[in-house]
Amino acid sequence: YPPRLVRNFSIVAHIDHGKSTLADRLLEVTGTIERNKDNKQVLDKLQVERERGITVKAQSVSMFYKNKGETYLINLIDTPGHVDFSYEVSRSLYACQGCILLVDAAQGIQAQTVANFMLAFDSNLSIVPVLNKIDLLHADAARVTKQMQSVFGTEPEEALRISAKTNLGIDQVLPAIIDRVPPPSGNPDAPPKVLLFDSWYDDFRGVVCLIAVVDGSLKVGEKITSVHSGLSYEILELGVVSPERVSTTELHTGQVGYLITGMRSTSEARIGDTLHLFQKPVEALPGFKPVKPMVFAGVFPMEQAEFDDLRKAIEKLTLNDASVTVHRESSVALGSGFRLGFHGMLHMDVFQQRLEQEYDANVIVTSPSVPFRAEMRDGEIKTIESPAEFPDTSFVKQFQEPVVIGTLVFPEEHLGAMIDLCQRSRGEQVDLSYLDETRVMLKYRLPLCEIVTDFFDAVKGVTSGFGSFDYDEPTFVPSKLVKLDIALNDVNCDALSVILHDSKAQEHAKSICERLAETISRQMFEVAIQGRIHSKVIARATVKALRKNVTAKCYGGDVSRKKKLLDKQKEGKKKMKMIGSVELSKESFLSVISKA
Ligand code: GTP
Secondary structure, eight states: OOGGGEEEEEEEEOTTSSHHHHHHHHHHHTTSSOTTSSOOOSSOOSHHHHHHTOOOSOOOEEEEEEETTEEEEEEEOOOOSSGGGHHHHHHHHHTOSEEEEEEETTTOOOHHHHHHHHHHHHTTOEEEEEEEOTTSTTOOHHHHHHHHHHHHOOOGGGOEEOOTTTOTTGGGHHHHHHHHSOOOOOOTTSOOEEEEEEEEEETTTEEEEEEEEEESOEETTOEEEETTTOOEEEOOEEEEESSSEEEESEEOTTOEEEEEOSOOSGGGSOTTOEEEETTOOOOOOTTOOOOOOOEEEEEEESSGGGHHHHHHHHHHHHHHOTTSEEEEEEETTTEEEEEEEESSHHHHHHHHHHHHHHHOOOEEEBOOBOOEEEEETTSOEEEEOSGGGOOOGGGEEEEEEEEEEEEEEEEGGGHHHHHHHHHHTTOEEEEEEESSSSEEEEEEEEEHHHHTTTHHHHHHHHTTTOOEEEEOOOEEEEEOEEEEEEEETTEEOGGGOEEEEHHHHHHHHHHHHHHHHHHSOOOSSOOEEEEEETTEEEEEEEOOSSOOOOOOOOOSSOHHHHHHHHHHHHHHTTOEEEETTEEEEHHHHHHHHBOO
16 A cells, blocks of 8 residues: 555544544444444453443554545554553554544533643644534534634634534545545655554464554564564564454555564563564664553452462453553561552553453452652662652652642632642642633642542542543652551551651541541550651550441442442451551451552
């Protein structure tokens, strides 16, 4: 295929604005899938994705389309729909020359629309604005077109108006892509330069990579080398995804397709990597970043006997998702387990659900934490991924914590409550603007550790479900951090230590002490619970005479899952642990450290 007849584009949209439905319609229009056959939503493949209606892993599809007497090869490159994956989104967008900016004509612009637009804009893509769901009675295309003009600067007449559900206007979409998105501009005669932008593990074929051929072409049997690892592989299979894999012998400049080599694990297929022919080095494509987890959580088997099953399940899942980091961890209360690192909260939720659903693993997940940094007096920068790594403060020049720029979009009557929520979360206002007369867009600089637990839920709560929140990639800024220890009758309980901002320590310590006091059962002697920074006591509680039952603090998630977890926790609560001379049940621990 000559590059001039190739178009590579993606669809960026807020969750539920109809990306998958539109993709299905385009696949039908081009005859890539049959109409009305029961293959709804080809793009969303994982079970959790279907259940939660979100796209986690990119799936891309090639289609053929006749326009004005010529047949075009059109590659729809899917991007993960969530900001946790903004690095992946930016790499997928790098394989495109244009994108559809899809907005629900009833809901208007949402936080994620803004965040994804910024990524597309930064990648210099041609943007085709499309209003979806114009069949809805309360669709207000004129209002949303105005919003798009004021926020994105798109001309009102450029916006297509469609309904992916009823097929209205679908015929305009691909001609608009062909007219407005430029063909890929690579050089067919240059040495091959290939972007690897996604990968997954196939039980039969091993690692499958999605690639975009930027320059030159690739042939089966050739040997390729990764710029970033230096490792070389033979090309065993090449092809396009349409929507099943169709093998070909070559892929040419501007094309997007899949590549199978002898890679053993997706950790070798690094997203954003550049591939070239063996011994024909090329300059790396810009923007590569090794994965750095931003949210950590401990994952433990409900029963120690299940440890091996959990280990196997985690191994299988990480085979497919190399961005999850895994370290062994043991805890006094919870026994042997793992400390896992994720891109963000959604990534963590999805992983946990897959563990439960696909491997039937009974797991305890501790409340999430974020990485901090310490700039030492000798100039070294230390990364602190767990309280155990918190350095002696006398050697520390300053601590740093990750912050993000959060975008919030919501009806204006909630402005006061939203500002309040952001301030309580140690946020700093960056911008406040109106999308139109009734909707506000707020930008806040927010510490990541303040939003990892329940900020999403709080935004939904404050706005009665009408607000949306999204954030960009974290950066590190100086911060006043302390390590809070919890001691029972003077013995520190490691598993309960946390790192947090100085201003939050008092309140947090008090709440942990109280929760522990409520769950620790009466012992032969009084139990003094203390929250301490260094050796300074900042909160205390004493165990009451009678044991009360406490419903563990619940965070997010769906109710049946929480209930299942609570039931399971009951089974485990008989098990006691000794912290010094104090007996502590697993339930007590869970009430303080569990995420569920
Ligand atoms: P993510 O995968 O979470 O990003 O969602 P999505 O953007 O892919 O949304 P999806 O295509 O799953 O559509 C969300 C909901 O909107 C579904 O219930 C669709 O049936 C519905 N929907 C999509 N397009 C239209 C439309 O044009 N009109 C109406 N009325 N409903 C639509």
